[in-house]
Each structure stands twice: as structure tokens, then as C-alpha cells.
Amino acid sequence: MNHAQRASAAYRTASMTVPPLHAVVMLYDGVLVRVRNAGIAAEQGDWARQFDEINRAVDLLRGLLSALDYERGGEVARRLQQTYEANMKALMRSVGRQEALEMSRRIEDGLRQLRNAWAQIAGVPENPSPRAAVPG
Structure with a gap:
């Protein structure tokens, strides 16, 4: 099974077990974990692990990409496509x-904003940045 097939299968599997909007949020959560792990691996100089984590993140982004409905989503779907491809x-x-750690953090921050927007629509809790200050 190639990357595109695995990505599509991941979305289909998630969407069969939970409401579709929750599946989207779950895929974003998976991407965020992988991007964070890739940054940590890069910081440690473990380039093989970084590459593996990035491949997994890309597979999940492809799953999100395959779920876009261009007829109903129109311009929003096209912008999401551009965003996923750019990431x-x-x-x-x-x-x-x-500079892979910093690059990963910027990507993670942007994707977290998208994830939280979908979370609001789906009625699930937001995912705060792990680097954000915790109210004391």
C-alpha cells in the first residue's frame, strides 16, 4: 500500500468510528505528535527518526487532503489543500x-491553530501549545 492509499485508509478508518469532524481533529492531533517528535529527533541529531516521523506526519496530512470536498468546500477546501501541501x-x-527544530515548531504552531479551529466546530477541547505559559 502506497502513502496516498495509507492516508486515505487512515481517514476512512477514523471517520467510520467517530463523527467526521472528530476524525479530522484526531488526524490533526496525530500530525502534531509526529511533527513534535520530528523536531525532538532533529534536536538530538537522530535524522533517521526525524525522517520517519515526518513521513508519518505527511501520511496524515495526505489523509486530511484526501478528505477535502471541493464542491461543498469551495475556496476553503482549495486553501486547505494549499496549506497541507505547503506543510x-x-x-x-x-x-x-x-534549524529543523525551529522549523518543526513553526509548522506545529500553524497546524495547531487549524486543529483548534476544527475542534471549535466539532465541539471538542482545544489543544494548547505545549510551550505556552501555564496560568499560575
Whole structure:
């Protein structure tokens, strides 16, 4: 099974077990975990693990991409397509680079904003940045 098939299968599996909007949020959560792990691996100089985590994140982004409904979503769907594709390219460009941790953090922050927007629509809790200050 190739990457596109695995991505589509991941979305279909998730959407069969939970409401579709929750499945979207779950896929974003998976992407966020993988992007964070890729950044940590890069910081440790573990480029093989970074590459593996990025591939997994890209697979999940492809799952989100395959779920876009261009007829109903119109311009929003096209913008999400551009966003997912740009993030996939940025992730791949980060492999093995000294600034990979910072690149991963920027990607993670942007995707977290999208995830939280979907979470609001789905009525599920937001996912705060792990680097955000905790109210004391």
C-alpha cells in the first residue's frame, strides 16, 4: 500500500468510528505528535527518526487532503489543500537541517491553530501549545 492509499485508509478508518469532524481533529492531533517528535529527533541529531516521523506526519496530512470536498468546500477546501501541501513540503525540507527544530515548531504552531479551529466546530477541547505559559 502506497502513502496516498495509507492516508486515505487512515481517514476512512477514523471517520467510520467517530463523527467526521472528530476524525479530522484526531488526524490533526496525530500530525502534531509526529511533527513534535520530528523536531525532538532533529534536536538530538537522530535524522533517521526525524525522517520517519515526518513521513508519518505527511501520511496524515495526505489523509486530511484526501478528505477535502471541493464542491461543498469551495475556496476553503482549495486553501486547505494549499496549506497541507505547503506543510508537507516544509516538513520534507526540514530533514537533516540544523534549524529543523525551529522549523518543526513553526509548522506545529500553524497546524495547531487549524486543529483548534476544527475542534471549535466539532465541539471538542482545544489543544494548547505545549510551550505556552501555564496560568499560575
